[in-house]
Amino acid sequence: MAIGPEDIRKRAVQSMFDHMASICEGLVAVDRDVRIAWMDDKYKALLGIDYDVTGKVVEEVIPNSLMRQVVTTGKPILLDIMEFGVRSFVVIRLPLLGENGEIQGGIGLVLFDRAEYLKPLVFKFSKLQEELNRTRRELAGERQAKYTFSQFLGTSEEVRQVKTLARRAAQMDSTVLLMGETGTGKELLAHAIHAASARALRPMVSINVAAVPEALLEAEFFGVAPGAYTGADPRGRDGKFQLANGGTLFLDEIGDMPLSMQTKLLRALQEKEIEPLGSNKVLRIDVRIIAATSRDLAALVRANLFRADLYYRINVLPITLPPLRQRGEDIEILAESILDLLRLRLGEGPRELDRSAIEALKAHDWPGNVRELHNILERVCMLVEAPVLTAEHFAAILPRPPAPPANDSPPPVQALATVVGQAERAAISAALLQAGGNRSAAAKLLAISRASLYERMAAFGMMSKD
Numbered sequence: 511m512a513i514g515p516e517d518i519r520k521r522a523v524q525s526m527f528d529h530m531a532s533i534c535e536g537l538v539a540v541d542r543d544v545r546i547a548w549m550d551d552k553y554k555a556l557l558g559i560d561y562d563v564t565g566k567v568v569e570e571v572i573p574n575s576l577m578r579q580v581v582t583t584g585k586p587i588l589l590d591i592m593e594f595g596v597r598s599f600v601v602i603r604l605p606l607l608g609e610n611g612e613i614q615g616g617i618g619l620v621l622f623d624r625a626e627y628l629k630p631l632v633f634k635f636s637k638l639q640e641e642l643n644r645t646r647r648e649l650a651g652e653r654q655a656k657y658t659f660s661q662f663l664g665t666s667e668e669v670r671q672v673k674t675l676a677r678r679a680a681q682m683d684s685t686v687l688l689m690g691e692t693g694t695g696k697e698l699l700a701h702a703i704h705a706a707s708a709r710a711l712r713p714m715v716s717i718n719v720a721a722v723p724e725a726l727l728e729a730e731f732f733g734v735a736p737g738a739y740t741g742a743d744p745r746g747r748d749g750k751f752q753l754a755n756g757g758t759l760f761l762d763e764i765g766d767m768p769l770s771m772q773t774k775l776l777r778a779l780q781e782k783e784i785e786p787l788g789s790n791k792v793l794r795i796d797v798r799i800i801a802a803t804s805r806d807l808a809a810l811v812r813a814n815l816f817r818a819d820l821y822y823r824i825n826v827l828p829i830t831l832p833p834l835r836q837r838g839e840d841i842e843i844l845a846e847s848i849l850d851l852l853r854l855r856l857g858e859g860p861r862e863l864d865r866s867a868i869e870a871l872k873a874h875d876w877p878g879n880v881r882e883l884h885n886i887l888e889r890v891c892m893l894v895e896a897p898v899l900t901a902e903h904f905a906a907i908l909p910r911p912p913a914p915p916a917n918d919s920p921p922p923v924q925a926l927a928t929v930v931g932q933a934e935r936a937a938i939s940a941a942l943l944q945a946g947g948n949r950s951a952a953a954k955l956l957a958i959s960r961a962s963l964y965e966r967m968a969a970f971g972m973m974s975k976d
């Protein structure tokens with residue numbers, strides 16, 4: 511006898527249910543109050559329970575259940591992954607609808623072992639989750655302080671004072687302004703202050719204002735909203751303020767900040783709010799600022815190149831780092847520590863400096879400060895094999911003071927690269943002096959791009975991060 515469409519539908523529903531029940535790892539049905547109406551034995555075994563759960567609120571029995579969402583919205587959650595202890599299962603959640611489409615409850619199905627075809631999905635999910643966790647851990651590591659006070663070496667009175675002030679600054683939450691020539695340890699000290707502060711476990715994010723092209727500064731600082739403009743990352747991008755939220759933002763070379771950006775930074779610091787590019791949403795931020803500059807900010811204010819109000823805003827706890835030539839007594843301890851580091855890095859035997867070498871180092875002017883000392887020592891280690899380094903070893907490497915006025919004898923012949931290097935270095939120093947430390951202006955005087963000035967200064971140990 512032929513059966514009608516309604517019978518077929520009923521049989522389809524029944525046989526689908528039976529089939530699902532047989533391939534499932536567990537089945538649960540809840541009523542419209544999200545109380546368990548029925549749970550099969552397989553589900554109970556999965557949860558490790560053997561008592562009657564009928565009438566219990568579902569979350570009491572399955573703590574991370576989403577059945578309430580399904581019963582409230584009437585929308586199914588077709589494929590989801592749920593954790594049971596250390597195992598992940600694929601689950602399906604469906605609403606139970608009455609004759610007139612009204613919500614009467616919900617049904618949850620747990621799939622896994624017999625749903626072989628879903629295994630790759632679960633596997634892929636676990637892999638992605640693992641990768642995400644690893645990347646998060648790495649990012650958190652990258653955004654932590656790299657140095658502590660113990661790494662800021664020196665026993666001179668000048669260094670002692672700097673460290674006392676910096677330790678005090680670490681106990682406060684105010685803005686710190688670090689001033690000093692290139693290579694005097696401003697970045698090192700900024701990290702140490704963060705590491706000793708109450709924000710130590712939160713991120714430490716740095717931005718070198720001089721190294722970011724002017725047009726990109728705003729996006730670097732404040733981020734970009736999703737789909738802000740053509741060519742922007744469609745997912746948007748967090749700015750340094752967002753990345754540093756709750757922690758410390760280190761603004762290196764703040765003296766090189768263009769005036770238009772200074773206005774925006776001042777607003778962000780005053781309002782404690784930022785607006786990502788292309789967004790009309792304002793975000794609250796809680797960031798401690800440590801700024802650094804190798805330029806004379808007060809002189810820049812006088813020359814109308816730096817906003818006075820921003821200067822006062824950041825000049826709350828100023829700390830001036832002394833140049834190396836003013837603390838010759840620190841050279842020996844610094845040089846020894848750098849030689850130790852180099853020995854580990856280059857995998858060589860120990861090196862020693864004899865008295866003559868220390869005197870030669872003390873006599874040098876060190877325009878690139880500790881970074882230059884590092885570079886000079888590294889070059890000596892590469893060129894000289896002797897375990898004891900003497901003044902003679904350094905004589906060939908340390909840039910000489912300008913030659914006395916010419917006499918009749920021709921100048922000594924040196925490798926062309928050495929002569930050219932010395933001339934370049936002297937020209938860069940002169941241009942920087944004339945430009946009052948302004949690298950953009952110095953690059954103009956030298957008729958080279960700012961990028962190639964940076965490149966050369968880095969090569970000569972006159973600037974930039976290691």
Ligand SMILES: Nc1ncnc2c1ncn2[C@@H]1O[C@H](COP(=O)(O)OP(=O)(O)OP(=O)(O)O)[C@@H](O)[C@H]1O
Pocket residue numbers: 661662663664690691692693694695696697698699762802803804844880881884972973974975976
């Ligand atoms: N007192 C110090 N003790 C140990 N190492 C130091 C000290 N001062 C500087 N250094 C080392 O010298 C190098 C340059 O330091 P840092 O980058 O902190 O200088 P900076 O003042 O921020 O330079 P710039 O103005 O060019 O950015 C780094 O390798 C740093 O570890």
